Amino acid sequence: MQNQDLSIVELVSKRNKIVYTICGLLVLLTALSFARYFLNFSILYLLILLIPFFALMYWMIQVTEDIKEKKDSS
Incomplete structure (x- = not known):
């Protein structure tokens, strides 16, 4: 039973990573579309938008991994 519970936690963790990635990509695409219209678009602006995106991801x-470790230890 313990192995089954652990695999469920791992599945939830993987699902959360996929959801975070999809939501993050949608936010990035929205930001890029606004940047294209409101800024003189260049590589510098692309980098300015990408760095916070990857930091947030x-x-x-990391938060998902910490939650998983806390569930495993208790």
Whole structure:
């Protein structure tokens, strides 16, 4: 039973990563479309938009991993 519970937690963790990635990509595409209309679009603006996106993705994955570790330890 313990192995079954662990696999369920792993599945939820993987599902959360997929959901975070899809939501993050939608936010990025929206930001890029606004940037194209409101800014003189260049590589610099693309980098300015991409760095916070990847930082946010990393943070969300770390939070998911921490929650998983807390569930495993208790």
